[in-house]
Structures are given as C-alpha cells and as structure tokens.
Amino acid sequence: GAGVSQSPSNKVTEKGKDVELRCDPISGHTALYWYRQSLGQGLEFLIYFQGNSAPDKSGLPSDRFSAERTGGSVSTLTIQRTQQEDSAVYLCASSRVSRGEQFFGPGTRLTVL
Amino acid sequence: AQTVTQSQPEMSVQEAETVTLSCTYDTSESDYYLFWYKQPPSRQMILVIRQEAYKQQNATENRFSVNFQKAAKSFSLKISDSQLGDAAMYFCAYRSAMNFGNEKLTFGTGTRLTIIP
Numbered sequence: 001g002a003g004v005s006q007s008p009s010n011k012v013t014e015k016g017k018d019v020e021l022r023c024d025p026i027s028g029h030t031a032l033y034w035y036r037q038s039l040g041q042g043l044e045f046l047i048y049f050q051g052n053s054a055p056d057k058s059g060l061p062s063d064r065f066s067a068e069r070t071g072g073s074v075s076t077l078t079i080q081r082t083q084q085e086d087s088a089v090y091l092c093a094s095s096r097v098s099r100g101e102q103f104f105g106p107g108t109r110l111t112v113l
Numbered sequence: 114a115q116t117v118t119q120s121q122p123e124m125s126v127q128e129a130e131t132v133t134l135s136c137t138y139d140t141s142e143s144d145y146y147l148f149w150y151k152q153p154p155s156r157q158m159i160l161v162i163r164q165e166a167y168k169q170q171n172a173t174e175n176r177f178s179v180n181f182q183k184a185a186k187s188f189s190l191k192i193s194d195s196q197l198g199d200a201a202m203y204f205c206a207y208r209s210a211m212n213f214g215n216e217k218l219t220f221g222t223g224t225r226l227t228i229i230p
Contacts, residue, residue, distance in 0.1 A: 003157075031216065043204065045217035056217060089156060098216055099208075104150075104158035 002026070004105035006092050012111045013082055021077040021108045025094030032075050033095075033102060034067060038088035046090075049075060050098055082112045115140045115207050119221035126195045127229050133180075134190045134224045136205030144210040147181065147188045148218070152202040161203070164188065166210070192226075200228045 005024045013019050025032050034046040045059040049069045060066070064083075069075040079086055089109050093102040116139045126132035138147070149161040164172045164181050171179050176193045192199055205221040 033217070035218070042222045043218075043220035045219070048216045050216075056215065059217065091156075091158065093158070099210070101160055101163070102218065103160075107156045109156075 004092055004094050004103055006090075006105040006108050008108060009106065010109045010111075012113065014113050015084060016081055018078065018080045019082055019110065021079075021090050021110070023075045023077070023092030023094075023105060025073065025075070025092070026096075026103055027073075029094035029096050029103075030072065031095040031098045031100065031102075032069060033093040034075070034077050035091040035093065036088045037091055037107070040085075041088075043091075046077070079110075082110075084112050086110060087112045115142070115145075115209070115219050117205050117207050117219055117221040119205055119224050121224045122222070123225045123227070125227040125229055126192075128195055128197060130195055131191060131193045132195055132226065134192075134203050134205075134226070136188045136190070136221055138186050138188065138205070138207050140186070140207065140209075142209055142211050146208045146210055147179075148206040148208070149177070149179070149188075149190045150204045150206060150220075151199075152204060152223075153200075158204070162190065195228050197228050197230065200226060202226075 007022045032049040037043045048056040051072045064080045067077045089107040091107045093104045095102045118137045145166045147164045150158045162174045180189045202223045204223045206218040209215045
C-alpha cells in the first residue's frame with residue numbers, strides 16, 4: 001500500500017508568514033509523529049498523536065508551533081510568524097499502533113527567507 | 114533525558130568490504146529499544162534494524178547486524194558485503210519502553226557512509 005506522504009515537498013516562505021505542512025499517514029495507522037531535521041539541531045522530536053489526541057507535545061519549540069490531527073488520519077503542522085531558524089526538513093512518521101515501527105514520509109523542506 | 118552519540122560523522126568503505134558504524138547512548142532506564150535508520154538522498158528514513166534491550170542476542174537482518182553491549186551502552190552496526198546502494202546517512206536511535214505515551218525516537222547526529230566502487 002501507499003506509504004506516508006507529505007506535502008508540499010518544498011516550501012519557501014518569507015519571514016513572518018504562516019505555513020501549514022501536511023502529513024497523510026499510512027491507512028489504519030493510529031500513531032503519528034512529527035520530527036524536525038536541521039543542520040544545527042539534528043533530528044528532533046516535535047509531537048506525537050495517538051488517534052486525534054497528542055499525549056506528548058514536549059518537543060514543540062515555541063507557541064508559534066501547533067499541530068492537529070483530524071479523523072485519526074491527516075495531520076497538519078502549523079508554524080506561525082516563521083523565523084529563519086525554522087528552516088529545516090519536517091518529517092512525519094506513522095505506526096500501526098503505539099510502540100510499533102515508525103514509517104517515515106519524505107519530508108517537507110521549509111526555507112524561511 | 115536520554116542521549117545518543119555517533120562519533121563518526123563520515124565513514125567510507127570499499128564495495129564488498131565490511132564496515133562498522135558506532136553508536137553509544139546514555140540512559141537510566143532498563144527497558145528500551147535501539148534502532149538504526151538509513152536516510153538516502155531522497156530524505157526518507159528507512160528502518161534497517163532494531164534491538165530490544167531485554168534480548169541478549171544481537172539482531173541480524175541479512176547483511177546488517179548489530180553488536181549490542183548493554184553494560185557499555187554501545188550499539189554498533191556492521192554492514193557486510195557493502196553495496197553501492199548502502200550509501201546514505203545512518204542514524205542510531207533510542208526509544209523508551211518504560212512509560213506509556215513516551216513514544217518518541219531520540220536520534221544521534223548521524224554518520225554519512227560512502228561506498229567506494
């Protein structure tokens with residue numbers, strides 16, 4: 001079946017603008033994760049969803065970052081008032097159950113000018 | 114908090130030879146999982162191999178095997194008969210098995226593996 005998909009593949013925005021990044025998990029996967037990969041910070045966990053609830057949002061770096069998941073499926077990561085330090089690749093992963101193998105999407109490369 | 118350290122930013126190996134990538138981690142937990150992920154230029158992370166901490170036997174997946182030393186908190190990846198398609202960034206990762214809701218992966222900084230034809 002189809003893997004995890006993310007859109008857009010690349011996003012260029014101006015400082016101060018809001019952006020939305022989308023993740024479509026593998027069908028039937030109940031758990032969904034967002035990570036950020038940047039040159040300075042490496043790979044960092046952002047938030048974890050089980051169904052539509054987020055038991056762990058400890059990795060969100062500031063209140064400019066938020067995420068939601070609807071219908072136990074699609075998730076959107078929103079970054080408000082983007083800053084240059086938000087430039088990174090944002091990776092989404094899903095797993096069939098919590099503690100299952102995490103399957104990753106191809107990521108969205110965000111560039112903030 | 115757990116930390117994962119990969120001390121080799123880059124490694125290279127001749128095609129068909131064997132290479133070992135190093136990983137150490139720090140944790141106070143007794144139950145956890147360790148993983149090696151591969152990230153080719155396409156950016157998509159692919160699970161290579163996983164190890165449960167409670168298992169003494171080292172995991173093996175075809176040409177990939179690990180040397181898990183729990184007391185030393187070491188988890189190295191051995192790639193045998195290296196192939197051109199093995200060229201990628203390799204990340205070591207840790208996940209707790211202790212607490213419900215603690216699902217996140219903690220990654221090392223990665224090792225870029227180059228295969229020399």
